Amino acid sequence: MLDARNLHKSYGDKAVLRGVDLSIRPGQVKAMLGPSGSGKSTTLRLINLLERADAGTIEIDGKQLGFTGRADAPRPAPERILAKQRQVVGMVFQQFNLFPHLNAVRNVMSGLTTVRRASHKEAEERAVMMLERVGLGAHAHKYPSELSGGQQQRVAIARALVMDPKLMLFDEPTSALDPELVGEVLRVMEDLAREGMTMLVVTHETRFARRVADEVVLFDEGVIVEQQEPEGFFENPRNKRTKEFLRHVH
Ligand SMILES: Nc1ncnc2c1ncn2[C@@H]1O[C@H](COP(=O)(O)OP(=O)(O)OP(=O)(O)O)[C@@H](O)[C@H]1O
Ligand SMILES: [Mg+2]
Known part of the structure; x- marks a missing residue:
């Protein structure tokens, strides 16, 4: 359903995303973990068209986001079209923004x-x-x-x-909450996942990722360094950076 390829994004001379590939199937839940500054929120902002990638493509159900016109001659979409494309994706932020x-x-x-x-x-x-x-x-x-x-x-x-929405993005939805309020939000998200919503969730809640996600990815310095189903990710990580990251969160 979502297919993001080779996303690059820099701010000034700082390369924040350096070739991110991320795809998600209908009904799949993907958890995104990674240290601060590794590019998780930037990736969500590109998918939600809040910002434009410097390079790379994002498709939802085979349609390229951010562009309009024929597939063989795409033009950058004007704001009116972007607003339409944005409606396909729901986003929930750390700060609730009500x-x-x-x-x-x-x-x-x-x-x-x-x-x-x-x-x-x-x-x-x-x-x-x-x-x-x-x-x-x-x-x-x-x-x-x-x-x-x-x-x-x-x-x-x-x-x-x-x-x-066809796809829900969550950017650390429980990070601003008092600990005793985290559970009620995670339960709603878990219900949503069970009902078949396609979800991309940036979270530090490793127990939630383990229980609810179909796949867990680790961002590090603007690339995805590991991508596995939860058991493999947490019990048997392949990448040295994943092992280091998990040492800090456990
Ligand atoms: N608008 C911006 N202008 C300049 N730098 C930015 C901007 N947005 C993000 N950055 C930088 O890009 C890098 C990646 O930021 P991003 O917010 O994607 O990280 P993150 O993985 O979500 O981190 P965190 O876990 O702290 O939320 C950071 O170094 C950040 O300072
Ligand atoms: Mg972030």
Whole structure:
């Protein structure tokens, strides 16, 4: 479903991505691990078209992102097309990024009424349904400031899901949470995985990666140095950098 090839990205003279290949099959969950600065977030930002790669290609279901026109003569897509392509991918960040002046339902509805031009009634119904799905039916009318971090992050997940994405990207979704709130967010993500959502998850939660991911990759200095199913990754890593990394997180 996702096929990213040979992604390169530099900021000034700093090469942040140096040839990343990453693909994911429908319904697959891939966990991305790696030290700080290794290029994990940059990779997600390229896939979500928040930034443009210097080189390399990203395809979703065979369509190249960031470009328009015939396959043999692609042109960089204008913002209007990028906005459309972005809708295929849902993203959840470490900082939940909710609108503080909107309650939970309004936060979840916002993309439906603006981007999708859904009616208020239809958007509201779908938003309430999605909030129920993440266990927040009883909190639908609360404002972000009245919700815990774990609840706010679940609202953010509902807001991404309501747009019906083909692929969900998570960038350290539990890193800003108090430890006792991490579990409720991971449970929602695990349910989503079991329901067949295709997911790419940057996380430091190795237990989650082990239990939920189909494959785990290790980023190091802008390249993927290891890619394996969880048991092999954690029990029998092939790369010296993976062994070093795992020594620090265990
Ligand atoms: N807009 C930017 N301008 C300049 N440098 C940047 C920019 N964005 C990222 N970088 C640099 O790129 C490198 C990789 O950053 P990235 O955020 O992808 O790492 P990461 O693997 O997500 O790390 P972390 O685990 O700390 O989140 C870092 O050295 C960072 O400072
Ligand atoms: Mg990051």
